[in-house]
Amino acid sequence: MLNDFDKILADLDVEIDEIDLYGYGIIETSLSMVHRLQTVLNDLREKIQTYVFPSKEDEILFFKTQKPEILARLLFFYKIYRIEAQCPNGSNEVVRSYINRELDNLTYFFNRNLDFYQYYRSGSTVYDEYYFVRGKADLRLCTDSAQFDKDPNFSTGYDYKVAKIIANEMLRIYLNKRLQKLVNDNQIEDNLQRCLKYPLRFTGKKVFLIELGYSLVSSGDINNGNVEIKEMMNFLSTIFNIDLGDYYASYIAMKERKDRTAYLHCLIENLIKRMNEDDMK
Structure with a gap:
């Protein structure tokens, strides 16, 4: 399972690296990647139904590290699709305000989940058995209520939150570069106007x-x-x-x-x- 997962993730990243995230077709491309990643995740779900982890540590590894990596990419592209599809038509200032609101939403998420974010980013393992082993969730640890709707054979209650953290960190980079692209586009437009006024x-x-x-x-x-x-x-x-x-x-x-x-x-x-x-x- 470990070797299969590493190859799956490597192949996905090769596909993702070839995508122009700031190109004209990003809405269609991101939606296509959502469907692609959903298929990969569903295939993993099918395998997990009958798979027996050799040890508790292997199960923790899968739900803390492996599954969230693919789920994060799915959440990332879905969020890009939503952001770009709903992006207002207007001046660069209007678009800039819209992107900044999305960045504020990311800040709100990180602040709201600060304790778990610090636990995950610090590399702590104290509560891994409760966070990342199926059927071990302890409600006193304030686990995400979304776990009640999850497939108990394919979720632990916190693998989704890890994926959300990874996806939002990727999204923050994307949005900041998107803001920089607005600045660059403005400069290009200014240069074009100067060229038209004083042509080469x-x-x-x-x-x-x-x-x-x-x-x-x-x-x-x-x-x-x-x-x-x-x-x-x-x-x-x-x-x-x-x-x-x-x-x-x-x-x-x-x-x-x-x-x-x-x-x-x-x-x-x-x-x-x-x-x-x-x-x-």
């Missing part, structure tokens, strides 16, 4: 910029691949204050050339040359 000019041949535009669209790295050639050409025309004309005709001519990507090769050569010169300084 592309002084190379138009076909070079068209080649670059087609390359960016083809890469799939702009708006997660959701951008049309026309949108890209309009953007490049605006930002560089240049009329690209019949860019499709230029593209057709580009395909007829002996070196179809001459400008991209030139860019590579110039960048390598610059790097080499920097290395010699």
Whole structure:
């Protein structure tokens, strides 16, 4: 069971590491991860129904450390889904206030569960037998009342609270980075306005910029691949204050050339040359 769990968690984390938490599709992505993690958790639930832990220590390990890690990721993505789906449309200030309220809710949770939070984070094991062994919950320890609704074969009364602590710590990091992204987006918008007011000019041949535009669209790295050639050409025309004309005709001519990507090769050569010169300084 231990080896199986480690592999399950490692595979999940590989999937999670590939997710852009601050991308355009985070609502759909987070909901998809909720369904994915629910399936994993349900599979674990089925295995636990007939599994006999070799020792009390193994059972404590599972409910104190292992199960909460997966449950925490489920709670984390579900909370992201709720937060982003309910995020108000408005100014950055409105969004900032909304995120700060969510951060205040996290602070309230930690303050409300301070005793158990300190017990868990300190690495104490004094009450582990009551907290993390099934059927051992002592109500005098103020266990979470939610335990009455839990599957007694798959919950101890405190594994959920541990998962909540882990999830909320992950969520606090997420929300703080979300606030920083608002600041960065403001700076980008300000820079864009300055560029439009005092534009940079592309002084190379138009076909070079068209080649670059087609390359960016083809890469799939702009708006997660959701951008049309026309949108890209309009953007490049605006930002560089240049009329690209019949860019499709230029593209057709580009395909007829002996070196179809001459400008991209030139860019590579110039960048390598610059790097080499920097290395010699």
